[in-house]
Amino acid sequence: MSATTEPFADRVEAGRALAARLVDHADPALVVLGLPRGGVVVAREVARALGGALDVVVVRKIGVPGQPELAMGAIAAVDSDVETVHDRRVLAHVDVDVDEETFARAREQEVVELRRREAAYRQGRPVTPLAGRPVLVVDDGLATGSTMRAALTAVRRQGPSRLTVAVPVASPQVCGQLASEVDEVVCLWAPEAFSAVGQGYRDFRPTTDDEVRAALAG
Numbered sequence: 001m002s003a004t005t006e007p008f009a010d011r012v013e014a015g016r017a018l019a020a021r022l023v024d025h026a027d028p029a030l031v032v033l034g035l036p037r038g039g040v041v042v043a044r045e046v047a048r049a050l051g052g053a054l055d056v057v058v059v060r061k062i063g064v065p066g067q068p069e070l071a072m073g074a075i076a077a078v079d080s081d082v083e084t085v086h087d088r089r090v091l092a093h094v095d096v097d098v099d100e101e102t103f104a105r106a107r108e109q110e111v112v113e114l115r116r117r118e119a120a121y122r123q124g125r126p127v128t129p130l131a132g133r134p135v136l137v138v139d140d141g142l143a144t145g146s147t148m149r150a151a152l153t154a155v156r157r158q159g160p161s162r163l164t165v166a167v168p169v170a171s172p173q174v175c176g177q178l179a180s181e182v183d184e185v186v187c188l189w190a191p192e193a194f195s196a197v198g199q200g201y202r203d204f205r206p207t208t209d210d211e212v213r214a215a216l217a218g
Contacts, residue, residue, distance in 0.1 A: 015045025037207035039139035076150035141197030142170035169200030
C-alpha cells in the first residue's frame, strides 16, 4: 500500500494484504500474536495464510490522569509476568505532575483489566509456547508504539528465535524506532502525513471482545 492507493476496506482485507507480504515467514513453528482488539482480527488472517499458530498478547495503555487516551506507558503480559513500558516523551510534556506513585496506581488499575481480558479471551486455553520459535507480533496499526513496545518486551522474555513486527499502517517514526528492537519491521504503509491508524481503513469501527474470542477460536 502506498500513499496514493485506497485505504484497506477493513481489518480482514488488511490482514490478507499483510499475509501476502509475509509469505517468506511461513514456518511450521511460526506463532502469530495479535494485539487486542483489532490486531487479533488482522493476525487471524496472517496465521491462516501462513499456517501459523494464532494467539494473543494482551496489552493495555496506561493513560495520563484526566487524559485516559493519552498513553504515558503501557503494560503487556505473556504468561505470568507483566511488563511495563514508560513513554518518557509523553511524561515530559503533559501538564499534570505524574510521580512514580501516581504512575504505579494507574498501572495497577490496568493490570486488573488486563488479567480480566486475558481470561475472557483465552477462555481456558493455555499460552502458546514461544521459546525457540519465530514470532510475528501483529496489530492493526501503530501510532505512538507504546503498546507494541510493551508487547515486544513481554514476548522477548519468552526467548523466540526470531521476532518480527507486522502492521498494515503505521507512523514512519515509530517504525524506525522499533526497527532496532526486533529482527524486522514489516509495514505496508507508513505515510509521511500520518495522523492516525484509522486513516488506513474505510471501516475502522471498534472490534468487540466477542470478535476477538471468535478470531482466536478459529
